[in-house]
Amino acid sequence: MADVADRVTRVAADLIESAAAEGARQSRSAKQQLDHWARVGRAVSSHHTAARRRVEAALAGEADLSTLTSEEGVVFNAEISAAIEEQLAGADYGNLLAAQGVTTVALDEEGRIVQYRPDGTSVVLDDTSA
Structure with missing residues (x-):
């Protein structure tokens, strides 16, 4: 053992x-x-x-x-x-909310504000890291 x-x-x-x-x-x-x-x-x-x-x-x-x-x-x-x-x-709240048609906003790994849409697309809303 x-x-x-x-x-x-x-x-x-x-x-x-x-x-x-x-x-x-x-x-x-x-x-x-x-x-x-x-x-x-x-x-x-x-x-x-x-x-x-x-x-x-x-x-x-x-x-x-x-x-x-x-x-x-x-x-x-x-x-x-x-x-x-x-x-x-x-729990993966992003996926749970997306399945209900809810758009979410969160910080990504680089500290940028990102909008995550229910269709799986995302867009950076605040790219201050550039």
């Missing part, structure tokens, strides 16, 4: 920044902080207590949020926040 101790992987930039800041407060490197958070998250996610089952029921919409304790509410909010961030990171 291959050594999986330190496989190269991509981590979201905001997590690296947060890990570096929190790690500095905890006398850990950013990598050590990410490892710590992952282990804590793994332990919480795999711990199937009655509290965890209540949180999972609330996440599934099968239980009212008012039945959660404040600690369970913190876990619920963390689960929702992580799910939202994962969805946002994976």
Whole structure:
């Protein structure tokens, strides 16, 4: 079996920044902080207590949020926040809006303002880089 101790992987930039800041407060490197958070998250996610089952029921919409304790509410909010961030990171809003016939405007890699049309064409609106 291959050594999986330190496989190269991509981590979201905001997590690296947060890990570096929190790690500095905890006398850990950013990598050590990410490892710590992952282990804590793994332990919480795999711990199937009655509290965890209540949180999972609330996440599934099968239980009212008012039945959660404040600690369970913190876990619920963390689960929702992580799910939202994962969805946002994976969404291509330009293509979604184009499919609905919406023209969008965004900065390109060179910092220029570009208009993206639903038909797939685009035009540079502000070419101050020239």
